[in-house]
Amino acid sequence: MGLLDKLSSWMGGGGKVVTVLVLGLDNSGKTTMLRTLTTTEQEGQRQGPGASSVPTVGQRQENFQSGGVSFRAWDVSGAARLRSLWERHYRHCDAVIFVVDSADHLRLVVARSELELMLSHPDMSGRRLPLLVLANKSDAPHALSAPHVASALGLERITDKPWHVCASSALSGEGLGDGVSWLARQLREKH
Amino acid sequence: MGSMSRWLDVEAGADDININTLPTNVTFSDLQNDNEVKLIIGDFGRGDDGPRLKIFKGAMQISDLTLPDLPLGVVSFYAVDSNPRPQPVIAVAFSSSVHFYRNLKLFYKYYLPSVELNAGELDIWKQLTNPSNHNEVIILKLTESLHNMPHKVLSIQSRDFLTLTFDEQLEYLENTRELPKRRSGEIVCISSIKLSSVDKHAVSCLVLGTEDGEVIVLDSQTFTQTNVVNISPVKKTPFQIVTTGVYNVDYRITVATREKSVCLLKRDWKAGRILFNTDDHIIAIEVFTTDNSVLVICADKTFSCYNRKGRKQWSLILEHRPICLTLVPISHLGMTLSAVALVSGHVTLYDGKYPRDNIFIRGGHLLLKILKRTADFNSNSTGIESSEANISQRPWLIPKKSKLFLEQAMRERENPKAMHEAFQQELNRLRLLTAQTLLEAYRKSDNFVGAGNMEPIRLSAEVEGLGPVFVVTLIVHNTSSERAVSGLSVLFQVISTGYRVHTPYIKVPLIAPGNQLKFPIKVEEVFSENVNPDVFFRNVTGQAGDGSVIKVLLLKEGKVSPVLAATVTMPPTDPMMIPYDKLETSNFGQNISQK
Numbered sequence A: 001m002g003l004l005d006k007l008s009s010w011m012g013g014g015g016k017v018v019t020v021l022v023l024g025l026d027n028s029g030k031t032t033m034l035r036t037l038t039t040t041e042q043e044g045q046r047q048g049p050g051a052s053s054v055p056t057v058g059q060r061q062e063n064f065q066s067g068g069v070s071f072r073a074w075d076v077s078g079a080a081r082l083r084s085l086w087e088r089h090y091r092h093c094d095a096v097i098f099v100v101d102s103a104d105h106l107r108l109v110v111a112r113s114e115l116e117l118m119l120s121h122p123d124m125s126g127r128r129l130p131l132l133v134l135a136n137k138s139d140a141p142h143a144l145s146a147p148h149v150a151s152a153l154g155l156e157r158i159t160d161k162p163w164h165v166c167a168s169s170a171l172s173g174e175g176l177g178d179g180v181s182w183l184a185r186q187l188r189e190k191h
Numbered sequence B: 001m002g003s004m005s006r007w008l009d010v011e012a013g014a015d016d017i018n019i020n021t022l023p024t025n026v027t028f029s030d031l032q033n034d035n036e037v038k039l040i041i042g043d044f045g046r047g048d049d050g051p052r053l054k055i056f057k058g059a060m061q062i063s064d065l066t067l068p069d070l071p072l073g074v075v076s077f078y079a080v081d082s083n084p085r086p087q088p089v090i091a092v093a094f095s096s097s098v099h100f101y102r103n104l105k106l107f108y109k110y111y112l113p114s115v116e117l118n119a120g121e122l123d124i125w126k127q128l129t130n131p132s133n134h135n136e137v138i139i140l141k142l143t144e145s146l147h148n149m150p151h152k153v154l155s156i157q158s159r160d161f162l163t164l165t166f167d168e169q170l171e172y173l174e175n176t177r178e179l180p181k182r183r184s185g186e187i188v189c190i191s192s193i194k195l196s197s198v199d200k201h202a203v204s205c206l207v208l209g210t211e212d213g214e215v216i217v218l219d220s221q222t223f224t225q226t227n228v229v230n231i232s233p234v235k236k237t238p239f240q241i242v243t244t245g246v247y248n249v250d251y252r253i254t255v256a257t258r259e260k261s262v263c264l265l266k267r268d269w270k271a272g273r274i275l276f277n278t279d280d281h282i283i284a285i286e287v288f289t290t291d292n293s294v295l296v297i298c299a300d301k302t303f304s305c306y307n308r309k310g311r312k313q314w315s316l317i318l319e320h321r322p323i324c325l326t327l328v329p330i331s332h333l334g335m336t337l338s339a340v341a342l343v344s345g346h347v348t349l350y351d352g353k354y355p356r357d358n359i360f361i362r363g364g365h366l367l368l369k370i371l372k373r374t375a376d377f378n379s380n381s382t383g384i385e386s387s388e389a390n391i392s393q394r395p396w397l398i399p400k401k402s403k404l405f406l407e408q409a410m411r412e413r414e415n416p417k418a419m420h421e422a423f424q425q426e427l428n429r430l431r432l433l434t435a436q437t438l439l440e441a442y443r444k445s446d447n448f449v450g451a452g453n454m455e456p457i458r459l460s461a462e463v464e465g466l467g468p469v470f471v472v473t474l475i476v477h478n479t480s481s482e483r484a485v486s487g488l489s490v491l492f493q494v495i496s497t498g499y500r501v502h503t504p505y506i507k508v509p510l511i512a513p514g515n516q517l518k519f520p521i522k523v524e525e526v527f528s529e530n531v532n533p534d535v536f537f538r539n540v541t542g543q544a545g546d547g548s549v550i551k552v553l554l555l556k557e558g559k560v561s562p563v564l565a566a567t568v569t570m571p572p573t574d575p576m577m578i579p580y581d582k583l584e585t586s587n588f589g590q591n592i593s594q595k
């Protein structure tokens, strides 16, 4: 860990700074989710939650805190042409949040295939980093339940990583707290 | 086979879907303007269920509209150009009219103009309806002359009349005083053509084919006829129309006819011409937008390709009767495949004449497959399992041992020693070549791991970004555990003029043992004034080509030749990030059409 990182963690009240990679297909709600997290943590410095976001090009970095852990989150674009850039971040990340649009029944198979590609990448396989799956847009009509999303993604087959799935709504913030505090707990135990 | 397949299967309950239609009644449209394409099917219905227009979002049917008659074609297009983008219009063709729907509401009906009755036919009917002519001899004579007229020009009334027996005819004439009404035209096929731009959301107008062998172009706003042309000097009946190009600039309308020929219509032509004839009845055609070559499937189980001039390029024999044909553009790979469906339920994807993939579907069902992001169609390696099963049932076609082979085997048996020696000699030559190449690399320092004096240094590079500005991070690593290195510098060498390095020369400070230093350096891809349109089709993860190589030289003070050299291959700039202001749109379009 570099000096700067140590400094910022002292300033942040002794918390750890961990790098979390936010993945998921385009339009799944990654940017919205991060915006909701950052606004609830650092009261209203940005636009309020629910303001509609534009598709991300390339990547963005966001910081937020939860459960005594400071997160440095990489929000990457989920567009098909840019998904091959995800692997650039694999080496440097400590945790993954995988966001799924649970109302997009059609592309659940695509989400599953991207998740499998990610897990089998040489920089990822065998590493015990926590994986949080957000079954997002739970408020949308026809949204599938979290267990349904978990089985559609084949999560039960993941044995080398601790994982957790929870239903969330990035727009209202519902369910995000649960998921992120699970992630913080995992990371506190590990570091 | 699951892991081998190029496709992801959507499992969302499409099982209870029961479709009964023909390929011309199936289309896609971004119906709700939400960038999500919906599947639109003009369904014939079954049994008591009448014809309906069914709209699917994914595998889920989201609406359903009763149709007045059996549909014969469904087309989706933009009728006006406005901002914000208007809703697309769905046109459903029936035999005598076209219904236009916007927002799933009927807003206009178009009828083909009726045709004046043939003078001869009218004359016969005048005599037929005259009671004084109602005796066997005259009626038979009149019926005979009616019969001798071409069936197609006759009115419905005349056609019906001819099917009656003599007694029925007599009875009919006694009750009828009316002359036949004007004959209404009949639509047989429908298509659309972009009006003045190939843009995805650009305005199109409708193109109709009629039973009388005409192609009618309708104005996009008033839905009135703007152009009527016969498809061929000799009477031919169209049944499928494929348009390419832009109506106001240059276009080709390719028409498949029931008379085993494909006709072509171009801008400013007074009538169409026959492009080529086929041996058997045509089932469907498709036209490539790039070179206007025509694909044809025929009832004799052939699948052929003709060039734009109508000359046959290749032809394949299919295993079963083909029933439909479509093009499958795979834009991110820059290729267009064609898909042929057979009565057996097999769909084969072809790249040119080479089969690349196989899919099976049961009749009446809806199957959704999503192409994997990582799929490619360069070889035949995957997805052909089902045809392999067929092959194993068929006897292998093993050719007889040829005379050439027997002679060769004989020579081998006679000269084992000479052959072994020749092989050993070649092997030694290969070893020598390897050693020479290694020595050469060492002498030119064309390697990124140091050797000899410079042993403890390693040079590596990482490229990040979407372009045109990339960040190349150079990592100079001192792997020694006791010695520090100093007096190093880095020099960039750009081979082509396509890249600009912001800081081409860097002095490297002292590196302590076991430590490494990172240098992020900006490298920009430079585009010339007229960009080759090919750059838009480059793959993001691929490589930008030969000109994309940058050499990084590590120099040591007091040494004449570089100590280390690394080669960095730059990825191509993402097409979205290319500075568009440098391109002239009109130029770009022309380049495309010349290709």
Ligand SMILES: Nc1nc2c(ncn2[C@@H]2O[C@H](COP(=O)(O)OP(=O)(O)OP(=O)(O)O)[C@@H](O)[C@H]2O)c(=O)[nH]1
Residues within 6 Å of the ligand: A024, A025, A026, A027, A028, A029, A030, A031, A032, A033, A051, A052, A053, A054, A055, A056, A057, A076, A077, A078, A079, A136, A137, A138, A139, A140, A168, A169, A170, A171, A172
């Ligand atoms: N109903 C509902 N809509 C949501 C939710 N989360 C996000 N959205 C909407 O989904 C759309 C896409 O959200 P983004 O956050 O931009 O998606 P993204 O994953 O960042 O997409 P890319 O940047 O293209 O990869 C936006 O219109 C959001 O308002 C949710 O929980 N419920």
Ligand SMILES: [Mg+2]
Residues within 6 Å of the ligand: A030, A031, A032, A054, A055, A056, A075, A076, A077, A078
């Ligand atoms: Mg985003």
